[in-house]
Amino acid sequence: MLAFKDGDTASFGCLFDRYKTRIVNYCRRFMNDRETAEDMAQEVFLRVYRSAPKYKPEAAFSTWIFKIATNVCLNELRRPKYRYSTESIDVSKTGDGDPPLEIADKLGIAPEEAVARKELDAVVRRALEELPAKQRAAVLLRIYDGFSYEEIAKQIGKSEKSVKALIHRGRNMLKAYLKDYIDREPER
Amino acid sequence: MKRSKCNMESMVSAYMDGALSEVEIRRFKVHLKECPECRESLKALTALDKVLRQSSDVSLSPDFDAVFYEKLNRESRKKSWFLGPAPYFSGLKVWAAASACALMIVTGWMLTRPDPVRMTAEEIVIAKHFDILQDFEIIDNLELLENWEALESGEAEL
Incomplete structure (x- = not known):
C-alpha cells in the first residue's frame, strides 16, 4: 500500500488480487446476497484506491482493509430495504453460492457431499444473518479471517472487552441456530 | 438462548x-x-x-475484475474532469484560494449594493425628537387657544 501511495500503480493490482476473494467472501457472509456482496467488495477497493494519499500504516494493511469492508457492510445494512426486512432471504432466489458440482470439483469431493455442503452453506448464511450487525462482523472477522480481539476492536470501533462479549454472544446465538449440525459434528 | x-x-x-x-x-x-x-x-x-x-468460500464472478476496473476508470475520468486543476490547488492552497474568492465576493457586494438612505443633520434631529415634534402642531397653534374666547365672541378673527 505504501508503494501504491508513492505512485506505484501496479502495486494496487497486487493488493486487489491478494485480497479480492477474502473481501468478497466477507461481504458475502455479511449480506447473504452474491451480487450485493460483489458490488460492496468493489466499493471497498474503490475506497482503498481513493484513500491511498491519506493512508498511514498505523495497523496491518489487512486490519485496515477489513475495517473499510466492515464500514461498507454496516452502511449497506442501514439502508431501509434491510432495516425493515424481517424475513430471511430465500436461498433459492439469491443464487446462493457455487453450484454443487462446482463445489465438488473445487474441493475434490463427491457430488452428494457437495450437495450437503451447499445446504450447510445456506443454513450457516441464514444463521449469520440473524445476528445483530456488529456481532456478525465480530464473529466473521474472528472465525473466518482470524483477526485478534484487538484488531477486531479497531475494525468495528469498540473496546476489546465489548468485542469479547460480542463474539461470545454471537457464538451462543449461532449454537442455538445450528444445533442440529453441531450435534452431528462428532459423527462426521 | x-x-x-x-x-x-x-x-x-x-x-x-x-x-x-x-x-x-x-x-x-x-x-x-x-x-x-x-x-x-x-x-x-x-x-x-x-x-x-x-461452509465453503464462494468463487468470484468471471467478470468481477473487469467490472471493478471499469468502475475505477469511470471514477478516474470523472475525477480528472471535475478536479482538473486540483494538483495545483492542494492542501492549504485550496483554503487560500477559497478565502480569496470569498473576499472578492464580499468586496464586490459592498461596492455594488444600493446606497443607504442619507439624512441631513436637521432630519436626524427631527428623528431623535420625533415624539416631541408630534405635538408641534398643537404648540404652533397655542395662540389660537389663547384667543379662544375672543374668537368665540366674534371679537377676533382667524
Missing part, C-alpha cells in the same frame, strides 16, 4: 480464541475441571466453529 448460571462461561470464547492472559488461562483450566457447564459450552462452541468453517 439459555442463560448460563456459571459466571465464567463468558470466558469460553476468549479461551478458545487465545485472548486470555496466562493467569486467566491457568485459572480457567482449573475451573474447567470443576464446571461441567463450561466444559459442555467449550465442546459445543468448538464444534460450532468447525461447522462454520466447513
Whole structure:
C-alpha cells in the first residue's frame, strides 16, 4: 500500500488480487446476497484506491482493509430495504453460492457431499444473518479471517472487552441456530 | 438462548480464541475441571466453529475484475474532469484560494449594493425628537387657544 501511495500503480493490482476473494467472501457472509456482496467488495477497493494519499500504516494493511469492508457492510445494512426486512432471504432466489458440482470439483469431493455442503452453506448464511450487525462482523472477522480481539476492536470501533462479549454472544446465538449440525459434528 | 448460571462461561470464547492472559488461562483450566457447564459450552462452541468453517468460500464472478476496473476508470475520468486543476490547488492552497474568492465576493457586494438612505443633520434631529415634534402642531397653534374666547365672541378673527 505504501508503494501504491508513492505512485506505484501496479502495486494496487497486487493488493486487489491478494485480497479480492477474502473481501468478497466477507461481504458475502455479511449480506447473504452474491451480487450485493460483489458490488460492496468493489466499493471497498474503490475506497482503498481513493484513500491511498491519506493512508498511514498505523495497523496491518489487512486490519485496515477489513475495517473499510466492515464500514461498507454496516452502511449497506442501514439502508431501509434491510432495516425493515424481517424475513430471511430465500436461498433459492439469491443464487446462493457455487453450484454443487462446482463445489465438488473445487474441493475434490463427491457430488452428494457437495450437495450437503451447499445446504450447510445456506443454513450457516441464514444463521449469520440473524445476528445483530456488529456481532456478525465480530464473529466473521474472528472465525473466518482470524483477526485478534484487538484488531477486531479497531475494525468495528469498540473496546476489546465489548468485542469479547460480542463474539461470545454471537457464538451462543449461532449454537442455538445450528444445533442440529453441531450435534452431528462428532459423527462426521 | 439459555442463560448460563456459571459466571465464567463468558470466558469460553476468549479461551478458545487465545485472548486470555496466562493467569486467566491457568485459572480457567482449573475451573474447567470443576464446571461441567463450561466444559459442555467449550465442546459445543468448538464444534460450532468447525461447522462454520466447513461452509465453503464462494468463487468470484468471471467478470468481477473487469467490472471493478471499469468502475475505477469511470471514477478516474470523472475525477480528472471535475478536479482538473486540483494538483495545483492542494492542501492549504485550496483554503487560500477559497478565502480569496470569498473576499472578492464580499468586496464586490459592498461596492455594488444600493446606497443607504442619507439624512441631513436637521432630519436626524427631527428623528431623535420625533415624539416631541408630534405635538408641534398643537404648540404652533397655542395662540389660537389663547384667543379662544375672543374668537368665540366674534371679537377676533382667524
